[in-house]
Amino acid sequence: MQTAPPSHPAHQPAFQGSSPDSSALAPSLVVSIHDLSTVTRGAVTRMLADLGDLGVPVTSLLVIPDHHHTGRIDADPDFGAWLRGRVAEGHEAVLHGFYHLRPSKAGEGVVTKLITRSYTAGEGEFHDLTFDEASALLQQGRASLHACGIKPTGFIAPAWLLGEEAEKAVRNEGFDYTTRLGSVIDCREKGEFAARSMVYSVRAPWRRGLSLLWNGVLFRALRMGEAPLLRIGLHPPDWEHQAIRRQILKFIRIAARERSVTTYQDWLARAHSDSPSGSS
Numbered sequence: 101m102q103t104a105p106p107s108h109p110a111h112q113p114a115f116q117g118s119s120p121d122s123s124a125l126a127p128s129l130v131v132s133i134h135d136l137s138t139v140t141r142g143a144v145t146r147m148l149a150d151l152g153d154l155g156v157p158v159t160s161l162l163v164i165p166d167h168h169h170t171g172r173i174d175a176d177p178d179f180g181a182w183l184r185g186r187v188a189e190g191h192e193a194v195l196h197g198f199y200h201l202r203p204s205k206a207g208e209g210v211v212t213k214l215i216t217r218s219y220t221a222g223e224g225e226f227h228d229l230t231f232d233e234a235s236a237l238l239q240q241g242r243a244s245l246h247a248c249g250i251k252p253t254g255f256i257a258p259a260w261l262l263g264e265e266a267e268k269a270v271r272n273e274g275f276d277y278t279t280r281l282g283s284v285i286d287c288r289e290k291g292e293f294a295a296r297s298m299v300y301s302v303r304a305p306w307r308r309g310l311s312l313l314w315n316g317v318l319f320r321a322l323r324m325g326e327a328p329l330l331r332i333g334l335h336p337p338d339w340e341h342q343a344i345r346r347q348i349l350k351f352i353r354i355a356a357r358e359r360s361v362t363t364y365q366d367w368l369a370r371a372h373s374d375s376p377s378g379s380s
């Protein structure tokens with residue numbers, strides 16, 4: 101999905117803003133699996149089995165309540181039971197859009213078209229919503245997860261494309277955190293922790309080739325720079341390409357040996373409990 105070099109250092113050691121300084125935390129690894137839905141549950145189950153074999157017992161699971169309008173999670177009792185089972189094991193369920201689809205709008209400029217169609221294949225659902233539109237989808241999404249017996253504390257926008265008004269809505273709805281490609285945003289403390297996520301784009305052969313190269317460079321840079329938080333974002337289609345899957349598993353095997361494996365929710369809770377001010 102993202103293959104260009106970062107425009108800022110791979111990481112910075114502390115929150116920007118008023119959040120606690122988490123640079124003293126043990127080096128951590130968060131593996132997130134994007135796009136879990138009634139459609140992708142089987143694929144995600146296979147990914148979790150591979151990750152478990154590598155010493156990654158917990159992940160942040162990004163759940164789409166109604167993936168491309170193909171089936172709501174709260175209308176599928178098997179999905180709800182399965183998700184509750186994973187959360188009971190220590191995985192985290194994060195709200196990830198509602199449909200994961202951005203309807204194209206009339207009169208769009210070239211830049212908007214490039215961002216929302218080329219960069220994300222039309223999946224930037226929260227890229228340019230109004231505050232009210234975003235609030236309504238967040239409420240529906242949260243209600244869908246509640247109906248499955250899950251209370252999410254985080255929201256992550258599809259393709260990390262979170263517009264300004266949508267970000268205000270996320271804060272207003274009381275989510276504890278959100279993430280962008282380059283940072284974790286603590287909504288309660290209004291702090292932002294710079295941490296670049298690894299992510300692969302597999303839609304075309306050239307994208308896969310570039311992703312392997314770029315993520316190889318990024319992994320080495322984050323590892324040598326002793327990034328406090330290493331983020332690896334996975335998508336179900338990654339597992340359909342053996343070269344991509346092999347590289348991901350190799351890097352995760354190394355990182356899981358060197359780092360404390362956690363979820364976004366637990367990582368933030370630990371940052372708060374370790375802060376000198378003792379804020380929670």
Ligand SMILES: [Zn+2]
Binds near residue numbers: 134135196200257
């Ligand atoms: Zn997604």
